Amino acid sequence: MHVVSREEMQAIDRYTIGQIGLGGPLLMENAGRAVYDELAPNLKKGEKICVVLGKGNNGGDGFVAARMLLDSGVDEEVWLLPDPLEIKGDAAYHMNAFLKAGGRIRTIQEEREAFSQSIGEADLVIDALLGTGFQGTPYPECLEVIDQMNQSKATVVSVDLPSGVPANGEFFSHHAVAADLTLTLECPKLAQFVQPAARCFGEVRTLSIGIPEVSVQQAGVRRKVWREEDVRCTLPHRDPFSHKGSHGKGLLIAGSEQMSGAAFFSARAALRSGIGLLSLSVPDEVRPTIASHLPETMFMPRSALDFQGLSGIAIGPGLGREPEQADLVRRVLEYDSVPCVIDADGIYYLSGMTELLRKRKSPIVLTPHPGEMAHLLGTSVSEVEKSRFDVSKQFAEKFGVYLVLKGRNTIITAPDGGQVVNTTGNAALAKGGSGDVLTGILFAFLLQHGRTLDAVCNAVYLHGALADDLVKTGHSQLDVLATDLIEHIPPVLHHLYQKATC
Ligand SMILES: NC(=O)C1=CN([C@@H]2O[C@H](COP(=O)(O)OP(=O)(O)OC[C@H]3O[C@@H](n4cnc5c(N)ncnc54)[C@H](OP(=O)(O)O)[C@@H]3O)[C@@H](O)[C@H]2O)[C@@H](O)CC1
Numbered sequence: 001m002h003v004v005s006r007e008e009m010q011a012i013d014r015y016t017i018g019q020i021g022l023g024g025p026l027l028m029e030n031a032g033r034a035v036y037d038e039l040a041p042n043l044k045k046g047e048k049i050c051v052v053l054g055k056g057n058n059g060g061d062g063f064v065a066a067r068m069l070l071d072s073g074v075d076e077e078v079w080l081l082p083d084p085l086e087i088k089g090d091a092a093y094h095m096n097a098f099l100k101a102g103g104r105i106r107t108i109q110e111e112r113e114a115f116s117q118s119i120g121e122a123d124l125v126i127d128a129l130l131g132t133g134f135q136g137t138p139y140p141e142c143l144e145v146i147d148q149m150n151q152s153k154a155t156v157v158s159v160d161l162p163s164g165v166p167a168n169g170e171f172f173s174h175h176a177v178a179a180d181l182t183l184t185l186e187c188p189k190l191a192q193f194v195q196p197a198a199r200c201f202g203e204v205r206t207l208s209i210g211i212p213e214v215s216v217q218q219a220g221v222r223r224k225v226w227r228e229e230d231v232r233c234t235l236p237h238r239d240p241f242s243h244k245g246s247h248g249k250g251l252l253i254a255g256s257e258q259m260s261g262a263a264f265f266s267a268r269a270a271l272r273s274g275i276g277l278l279s280l281s282v283p284d285e286v287r288p289t290i291a292s293h294l295p296e297t298m299f300m301p302r303s304a305l306d307f308q309g310l311s312g313i314a315i316g317p318g319l320g321r322e323p324e325q326a327d328l329v330r331r332v333l334e335y336d337s338v339p340c341v342i343d344a345d346g347i348y349y350l351s352g353m354t355e356l357l358r359k360r361k362s363p364i365v366l367t368p369h370p371g372e373m374a375h376l377l378g379t380s381v382s383e384v385e386k387s388r389f390d391v392s393k394q395f396a397e398k399f400g401v402y403l404v405l406k407g408r409n410t411i412i413t414a415p416d417g418g419q420v421v422n423t424t425g426n427a428a429l430a431k432g433g434s435g436d437v438l439t440g441i442l443f444a445f446l447l448q449h450g451r452t453l454d455a456v457c458n459a460v461y462l463h464g465a466l467a468d469d470l471v472k473t474g475h476s477q478l479d480v481l482a483t484d485l486i487e488h489i490p491p492v493l494h495h496l497y498q499k500a501t502c
């Protein structure tokens with residue numbers, strides 16, 4: 001499933017109409033029909049539906065859905081914000097079809113009180129006021145209607161985007177529709193995955209409107225959502241004649257006196273995720289505490305680090321911020337014949353070493369949370385959060401790294417700028433230790449997979465799926481511990497492998 005910007009969606013529509021020859025009215029018909037088909041199974045006879053339409057093509061989709069509702073036995077009122085004379089092009093085509101099919105339009109500007117009453121009594125509001133064409137701050141008359149939709153007790157279903165949400169997810173502080181359900185047309189838009197826009201969407205369903213894949217390719221879209229079916233067809237399979245050395249010989253440099261748990265979580269998660277051989281380097285004083293909990297792990301003293309014979313190195317979880325740790329990070333970067341994962345305190349030291357990132361020949365995976373990303377860029381968390389997609393892309397391309405920008409809807413960016421959004425996971429992961437678990441899973445997957453991006457995406461997906469599955473099966477979002485995540489890897493991995501398609 002592709003994720004698009006406003007401009008990309010417009011280019012996709014243009015190509016489909018101009019080059020494929022599927023006309024605008026046909027696409028609008030498909031869009032409105034898809035919206036109607038999605039709602040139809042739950043409509044009740046006599047149910048009061050208020051359809052709110054704007055001037056552009058989003059309103060046109062609304063006219064199509066409204067035309068189909070005419071014959072469905074519901075009590076429908078169709079409200080247009082502008083004067084009908086202002087409706088042009090494809091939207092006018094479908095406005096006329098709606099009228100000729102027996103529909104009646106009322107204009108909000110002329111009957112304000114009746115509109116307030118209609119929206120107040122409605123069971124369902126269909127919001128087709130503004131879609132991808134909207135930018136900036138809604139005009140005052142639009143804002144008033146947005147507020148009325150939000151005050152309504154009805155279920156609010158937004159067509160394509162909640163009105164007032166800018167499709168590219170730019171930061172905004174005005175009011176936008178807070179939908180219960182958003183029916184996204186063909187491709188999710190960037191806004192769905194970033195704050196503050198994401199809060200407006202409610203449940204999201206993506207509806208096909210018949211746009212061919214070639215239109216998306218022609219628009220140069222290089223962003224997608226990673227779904228279970230992507231995991232299922234990219235899971236690596238073990239060669240029956242393999243041995244432990246075939247599945248990665250990894251060194252994890254982690255832990256400090258204050259944060260021994262981080263080393264344990266990463267190591268245990270890596271073991272549960274299939275790493276063939278794991279060596280762990282922790283400070284000498286920490287080793288006795290955790291060695292008894294990690295019987296499958298070998299230990300490498302910090303004073304005798306040896307990278308020869310390894311197939312990958314991970315550094316960072318719970319490392320601490322004493323200056324000597326910076327040398328460890330530098331040594332890992334300079335040893336450039338194997339892939340590496342850098343997390344947490346490892347990332348803290350990178351800001352002074354970005355040139356080494358660029359020079360390194362083997363893959364580097366960085367897993368910052370927004371705070372670490374902000375530190376790396378010398379900016380603020382809010383600046384990072386305002387443009388997660390762009391910030392990730394610029395950094396990954398500039399320094400040639402795989403960047404995993406964590407958070408709700410983690411964004412994974414490859415060195416070539418291609419981006420993947422992960423949608424698994426929930427607020428149960430907002431707890432110390434869960435990032436260390438991700439590092440362990442990711443490290444293990446990386447060493448067992450020929451394609452770095454697939455390994456990283458699968459690890460992020462699995463990490464979120466663990467939390468999702470735990471809260472579905474006896475846990476709450478409050479009580480999930482890092483250890484719960486790790487011990488839940490077996491059933492979730494089992495499920496994914498049972499359904500593997502490759
Ligand atoms: N063929 C296609 O492309 C297909 C498109 N499809 C559908 O069309 C939608 C995109 O349609 P769109 O491009 O017409 O824009 P849309 O979201 O209806 O809004 C445009 C209106 O917003 C207005 N406006 C602008 N800024 C504003 C502001 N600050 N505050 C208030 N108003 C503002 C602007 O008014 P103006 O500034 O010109 O007066 C303009 O009239 C897309 O989301 C999907 O639903 C599907 O049917 C499939 C085929």
Ligand SMILES: [K+]
Binds near residue numbers: 130159162
């Ligand atoms: K809308």
